[in-house]
Amino acid sequence: MREITSKDNSLIKYTARLQSSAKLRREDKRFVSEGLRVSLEALNGGVEVETLFVTDEALSKHGTELKPLIDASREVYRIPQKLMGCICDTKSPQGVVCVLKALDNNIDFGTINNKYILLESIQDPSNLGTILRTADALGVSGVIMTDDCCDIYSPKVCRGAMGALFRVPFIHIPDAPSFIEEFNKTGNSFAAVVRNASQLTDADFSGSCLIAVGNEGNGLKDTTVSACKYKVTIPMNGNAESLNAAIASGILMWEMMK
Amino acid sequence: MREITSKDNSLIKYTARLQSSAKLRREDKRFVSEGLRVSLEALNGGVEVETLFVTDEALSKHGTELKPLIDASREVYRIPQKLMGCICDTKSPQGVVCVLKALDNNIDFGTINNKYILLESIQDPSNLGTILRTADALGVSGVIMTDDCCDIYSPKVCRGAMGALFRVPFIHIPDAPSFIEEFNKTGNSFAAVVRNASQLTDADFSGSCLIAVGNEGNGLKDTTVSACKYKVTIPMNGNAESLNAAIASGILMWEMMK
Numbered sequence: 001m002r003e004i005t006s007k008d009n010s011l012i013k014y015t016a017r018l019q020s021s022a023k024l025r026r027e028d029k030r031f032v033s034e035g036l037r038v039s040l041e042a043l044n045g046g047v048e049v050e051t052l053f054v055t056d057e058a059l060s061k062h063g064t065e066l067k068p069l070i071d072a073s074r075e076v077y078r079i080p081q082k083l084m085g086c087i088c089d090t091k092s093p094q095g096v097v098c099v100l101k102a103l104d105n106n107i108d109f110g111t112i113n114n115k116y117i118l119l120e121s122i123q124d125p126s127n128l129g130t131i132l133r134t135a136d137a138l139g140v141s142g143v144i145m146t147d148d149c150c151d152i153y154s155p156k157v158c159r160g161a162m163g164a165l166f167r168v169p170f171i172h173i174p175d176a177p178s179f180i181e182e183f184n185k186t187g188n189s190f191a192a193v194v195r196n197a198s199q200l201t202d203a204d205f206s207g208s209c210l211i212a213v214g215n216e217g218n219g220l221k222d223t224t225v226s227a228c229k230y231k232v233t234i235p236m237n238g239n240a241e242s243l244n245a246a247i248a249s250g251i252l253m254w255e256m257m258k
Numbered sequence: 259m260r261e262i263t264s265k266d267n268s269l270i271k272y273t274a275r276l277q278s279s280a281k282l283r284r285e286d287k288r289f290v291s292e293g294l295r296v297s298l299e300a301l302n303g304g305v306e307v308e309t310l311f312v313t314d315e316a317l318s319k320h321g322t323e324l325k326p327l328i329d330a331s332r333e334v335y336r337i338p339q340k341l342m343g344c345i346c347d348t349k350s351p352q353g354v355v356c357v358l359k360a361l362d363n364n365i366d367f368g369t370i371n372n373k374y375i376l377l378e379s380i381q382d383p384s385n386l387g388t389i390l391r392t393a394d395a396l397g398v399s400g401v402i403m404t405d406d407c408c409d410i411y412s413p414k415v416c417r418g419a420m421g422a423l424f425r426v427p428f429i430h431i432p433d434a435p436s437f438i439e440e441f442n443k444t445g446n447s448f449a450a451v452v453r454n455a456s457q458l459t460d461a462d463f464s465g466s467c468l469i470a471v472g473n474e475g476n477g478l479k480d481t482t483v484s485a486c487k488y489k490v491t492i493p494m495n496g497n498a499e500s501l502n503a504a505i506a507s508g509i510l511m512w513e514m515m516k
Contacts, residue, residue, distance in 0.1 A: 126384070134505050139495025167496075201516055237397025237515060238425075243508075247392050250505040251512045257495065258459055 001070075003078045004053075007086050011051065011077070015087040015099055022151040029102040031153035032087070035094045036062055038163055039069055045166025048101040049073040055081050058095030066096070073098065089155030102153060107142035107169040114141035114187075114208045115256050117249060120176045120224055121215035122149045129160020130246040136164035138257045143170040144179065144210070176212060176220075177227035183210055189228040191220055192252055197231035205256045213252065216245045259328075261336045262311075265344050269309065269335070273345040273357055280409040287360040289411035290345070293352045294320055296421055297327055303424025306359040307331040313339050316353030324354070331356065347413030360411060365400035365427040372399035372445075372466045373514050375507060378434045378482055379473035380407045387418020388504040394422035396515045401428040402437065402468070434470060434478075435485035441468055447486040449478055450510055455489035463514045471510065474503045 004012060017024055018032050025031050030050065033039045036058070043049060052073035054066065059078070070076050084093035107116075117140055122128050128150055135143050145152065149172075158165060173179045180189050187208030191197075212228055214220030225231065234243060234251055243251070262270060275282055276290050283289050288308065291297045294316070301307060310331035312324065317336070328334050342351035365374075375398055380386050386408055393401050403410065407430075416423060431437045438447045445466030449455075470486055472478030483489065492501060492509055501509070 130502050130505060133502055136496045137494045137501045234512075235516070236395045238394045243395045244388050244391055244504075247388060247505065247508040250501075250508050254492075254509045254512070258493070 001076050001078055004083065005080060007083055012079070012083055012086055015051070015053070015097070018099065019087060019089050019155055022154060025102070025151060025153045031100055031102055031158070032155065033098045033100055033158060034088050034090055034096070034155065036065060036096045038158060039096055039098045040065065041163035042098065042100055042166050043069055043072055045103075045163070047103060047166055049098050050075065050101060051099040052076045053079050053084070053087065053097040055079060055084060055095035057081065062096070069096075069098070090159070103166070103170075107144070107171045112208055115205070115253075116140065116142050116144055116210040117253055117256075118144040118176060118180070118210050118212040119149055119249075120146045120212060120220055121218075122213070122245060124216055124245070125150050125154050125156035126160050127216065127244070127246040128152065129157045129162075131249045132157070132161040132164040132168055132170075134246070134250045134253055136161075136168045138253050140168065140253055140257060143168055145170065145172050146176055147172050147174050176224040180210070180212065180224065180227040184227075184229055188230065190230045190232045191225040191228035192248065193225060193231050193233055194219065195233060197233040199235045200232045200252065200255050201235070203230065203232050203255070209256065211252045211256055213245065213249050259334050259336055262341065263338060265341055270337070270341055270344055273309070273311070273355070276357065277345060277347050277413055280412060283360070283409060283411045289358055289360055289416070290413065291356045291358055291416060292346050292348055292354070292413065294323060294354045296416065297354055297356045298323065299421035300356065300358055300424050301327055301330055303361075303421070305361060305424055307356050308333065308359060309357040310334045311337050311342070311345065311355040313337060313342060313353035315339065320354070327354075327356070348417070361424070361428075365402070365429045370466055373463070373511075374398065374400050374402055374468040375511055375514075376402040376404075376434060376438070376468050376470040377407055377507075378404045378470060378478055379476075380471070380503060382474055382503070383408050383412050383414035384418050385474065385502070385504040386410060387415045387420075389507045390415070390419040390422040390426055390428075392504070392508045392511055394419075394426045396511050398426065398511055398515060401426055403428060403430050404434055405430050405432050434482040438468070438470065438482065438485040442485075442487055446488065448488045448490045449483040449486035450506065451483060451489050451491055452477065453491060455491040457493045458490045458510065458513050459493070461488065461490045461513070467514065469510045469514055471503065471507050
């Protein structure tokens with residue numbers, strides 16, 4: 001196991017840049033996991049581990065749990081705790097950081113009776129992380145994201161998703177309407193809107209289906225709503241203008257899956 | 259309209275301390291709203307406005323909208339933008355800040371067919387804010403919180419609640435089990451648990467009822483689960499250990515209200 005002690009080391013600098021630059025993550029198809037638990041979940045999810053950084057403290061405290069990560073990583077480096085601060089997004093880094101290969105887009109559209117959520121232009125990493133976690137918990141078949149959603153590999157999404165990132169199949173698409181038109185040939189699509197739609201409780205989610213949820217502030221684009229076979233709305237008795245996008249998605253997925 | 263220009267002004271210092279100290283907010287029964295929209299929602303929700311701080315920029319940009327706030331506030335001060343930074347929790351303060359009187363505990367338990375959510379030891383301000391917003395959107399009759407929940411008047415909760423704080427009735431209680439035992443005399447109580455319970459879809463939420471949701475990491479205390487008449491669980495087909503507390507509460511409230 002080699003050791004890095006300088007913050008000017010090129011691998012440390014590269015990892016720090018991966019954490020801060022969505023562009024670099026996209027170009028290099030790499031991202032970073034922080035902490036033992038998420039890193040193990042990545043490994044168990046079949047993600048390729050390129051580099052493992054670990055502190056002596058973590059090694060002595062979690063030696064047994066770290067074993068499979070150490071064995072699987074192409075390169076392992078011991079680094080001092082102070083260097084952890086350079087490559088971690090969290091304030092209290094836990095002493096375990098991995099550089100991972102991005103997952104391939106991996107939804108299998110071949111089977112019947114699949115249930116998908118399609119996210120258009122979701123901008124808040126906490127929302128995306130929470131939606132992934134909910135999709136995982138409820139057993140949604142896959143998450144479809146337009147390219148202009150916030151980066152699924154950002155540190156905030158990875159944390160919020162609590163490992164769901166490595167378990168829920170997902171793909172990116174350039175454009176929702178054309179994807180939905182293709183999907184309509186074999187399944188039913190539902191646009192989540194805030195008014196002028198049939199109530200969610202009346203929707204028939206049998207067979208393969210997809211619910212499309214739009215941007216936090218603006219909702220779905222008109223062309224995306226038009227492309228969907230049906231519109232659904234969450235009936236609200238109260239005063240709020242709308243539900244938080246993650247909560248709305250949670251209720252929609254719950255109704256689709258139950 | 260008077261003017262304050264020094265960050266050493268005692269009112270500026272007091273407001274800054276209100277933002278950072280839950281203890282002071284509790285003792286003085288005061289809290290702070292940031293931004294025009296939230297401050298107006300507070301006013302419309304019947305909250306007493308003690309002090310309004312406003313910048314010249316905000317005055318010239320939002321003079322008309324500010325009028326009712328200016329009229330209702332006991333004291334109004336013009337302050338420079340740089341002082342906004344001292345009394346705001348957000349990074350880009352909008353030029354409008356109010357010191358508000360805390361709301362009284364204000365649930366009316368006298369009516370029948372009411373629907374409540376009880377939160378035990380919820381620790382994350384974002385979760386509490388989101389739960390309030392969802393309760394407001396779905397028309398939940400009131401939110402009951404144990405005293406050890408995070409402070410409902412913290413800047414993060416106020417932001418996350420998007421004004422729901424001023425619309426949803428809520429109360430604090432010292433202890434969940436004794437409250438639930440009293441509630442059971444006229445309504446049905448449901449403990450949200452992760453296993454060994456009937457499925458949420460089988461629960462009968464007619465009449466007055468209450469769903470109890472526990473701490474993010476540990477769930478409900480055993481004594482609280484025992485005090486409830488029924489247990490319910492959100493059936494999960496997927497892999498996640500559990501849903502995020504705000505999403506779980508959202509699905510539970512949705513099922514109770516629909």
